[in-house]
Amino acid sequence: MRVSSLVVVALLASLSAATAKAQPASSPRVDPLPSWNETARKQAVIDFVNRVTDRDGDDYVPPAQRIAVFDNDGTLWPEAPLPFQVEFVFEELKRRAPQEPKLAADPMVQAALAGDVKKLLAGKHYDGLMRILALTHTGITTDEFNARVETWRETTRHPRFQKAYTDLTYQPMQELLKYLRDNGFETFIVSGGGADFMRVWSEAVYGIPPQNVVGSTALTKFEFRDGKPVLIKTMDQAFVDDKDGKPVGIHQFIGRRPIACFGNSDGDQAMLEYTTIGNPLPSFGMLVHHTDAEREYAYDAHPPASGTLVTALAAAPANGWNVVDMKTDWNQIWETDKMESTQTFSEALVGNWLAEDIENHGVVDRAQTTLEIADDGTAAGNTSVNRYSGKAKISGDKIELGRMVMTRRAGPQSLMDQETRFMAALAKVTRYRIGDNGLLYLLDAEGNEIVRLSKIED
């Protein structure tokens, strides 16, 4: 069944390609884009960055004006077989239906549970899809919503790749984000996806903080519950950040015209136009064309779900937009490829650990603060108030635990203090050692033992 560009309307956005010789990057140490083959696309990006950062050149752009915008679905991660936020909606309904008879009785929920996408998209306004979006995205606090997205991230896997969705980002685009930031650019997501959905993990996954995520939004309602202020999600003043909505969203949320724009579908055409046509500053446009059925997906006019690429592809040559051919321009697709091949570490590290001491503070007795490390380097745990998770970078006795995503529940002050101390300590960790006593010591850059943990036996 084909959902086509319809889902785009409610949620998302996409991209495209040219050809080139595939060569391994020659000097991975200094090459900022090692996952990009040495083709014209890579050269175009590097040339542009060199031009706008050369203080003595005619095309110099001051850092404050180096705004780069990236579509998310299909540009930074896939949008097949369904957009990932739609997968989240389906999972939420599946999880909640058994406990919520009223919800389970809703005909559109039943259509979703049966995978009847056609029924959800019937009618001029996609009433079914809108209904299940409202059922999963409104009437709860922003904290509750964040926790649900976090649970989805931790517990569900992509049907084809069998990985957490947020591990399925494109390594070449991750390198590009970092390369631009290292050259004074400020990177923004501009996506049809829900801003609240993306902000839960954008910083941990892309290094893009919540305030740099432009997406579809609706108002919240401010009120007090149990004496504390909360924001309740609604569908009021819903704004769809797609197609013409993208330049509108850029103006509303960023207020400055970008000089670089990266997309993958017709939904990104307007923001590519806004970035590159008649811009008084030098500008750059790029489309990612999905051409690699073996490693990812291959489509343009007929995507598995969202991400139709027809008019933007046709408009690319006249506008000078660079079209990435995923198959030939990228020597690897997934962020984890490299990590899995180089990550080697003691098996003794794998397991579930309980914190006994954090920066010379003992731990609160009743609060179990844990760190679980899996054999693929996934790190997760509990601070006794919140769950956190992420990818550890481990090699030999080196370990980095800085990029964790955490739920955002509040708890008693003593536990919150301990949590803050623990997460701050994890962020400082650079090495580990396992003592003869079986304890795990996490060390900072100066070699101080800042966290001590004992193994929890299964």
Added chain:
Amino acid sequence: MRVSSLVVVALLASLSAATAKAQPASSPRVDPLPSWNETARKQAVIDFVNRVTDRDGDDYVPPAQRIAVFDNDGTLWPEAPLPFQVEFVFEELKRRAPQEPKLAADPMVQAALAGDVKKLLAGKHYDGLMRILALTHTGITTDEFNARVETWRETTRHPRFQKAYTDLTYQPMQELLKYLRDNGFETFIVSGGGADFMRVWSEAVYGIPPQNVVGSTALTKFEFRDGKPVLIKTMDQAFVDDKDGKPVGIHQFIGRRPIACFGNSDGDQAMLEYTTIGNPLPSFGMLVHHTDAEREYAYDAHPPASGTLVTALAAAPANGWNVVDMKTDWNQIWETDKMESTQTFSEALVGNWLAEDIENHGVVDRAQTTLEIADDGTAAGNTSVNRYSGKAKISGDKIELGRMVMTRRAGPQSLMDQETRFMAALAKVTRYRIGDNGLLYLLDAEGNEIVRLSKIED
């Protein structure tokens, strides 16, 4: 005539006070807040910053979570005798009415031109005010709107202080913004004022870039004019960033709960509550109480226009919000006080200069690129396409011209290139010298002569 809190509803927000001994700052060289007297308010800010930045302390907050939000009207600059954006609306109508008979015939425009604020605020929905807002804020491109705000900034003066409105910022708050940024905070404006209005000058005036300005917004419409994409301002989906709208706007635009909040009126109460009540992180709230009729204004329950401060002031003690008494807590009010007293430079610099050479490129013949320096240190000029202006920092042979605000018109490529080169060169200037030949040379940090100018005789 008193406009009271009504204007607030459409545009803006406010603050308050305690008492303390006024003492001069003892060590201006190292003191980050020299315009603040040594009172409990100053100490509270410094204590908070020390707590959250101490990596070994229990209250450490990682930089990514150090979000500080500032109301604008009444907190960073005044909102009397009328909110400055209302002054802009009146000036716009005054400027346009003679050339636009249809506009001049509008009864609400006539009320505005007659200063009949009462008539503008009649009716439940302030129809008159809404009408003149629509007449001045919609139907034009964002570039046109920016240019109009720029013209207002350059050409109008505050009725009491006889300065450009954007020169009337509070020096103690400017120091506070910088102090927080120097300590890893990201500073945001969260104002009832229009985001588009503030973004024109927020970076030059406060060092706050457009993307960090949260304000009242409405959608724009994306379309092509003469083959180029433009955004037309509308009133669709108008969002008023005031009262409960402030935490709503913070969530929508920033997506992260602040840990520090600065306001001055009841319109800021909700965002103070959202920042400080039940926040799992350490937090800080502050209200500026206008108590200085001599140097600025004195009001709370009965402001000259907007900025009513009653309920937030009453709620301050129970919530631990710090209340600034402008009269006793601040040893100076205006940003320019100090600059005017210490700025000493050769009179030979004052005048209108024409660029002859920019970084070893000659200048395009027909393009007059100018730099005019006034005896108060104001710098302004023309790039032949755009006007720029700002405050030069001059002392002895030192000069800084980095913070200029510019109109945003596009022109022929050759002129745009020259403009970019000129503005980039100005940003690099650290010293000047006037040659025996009467030419003005602007030098970079290495002493290279990067711009040569000749005097334009009157």
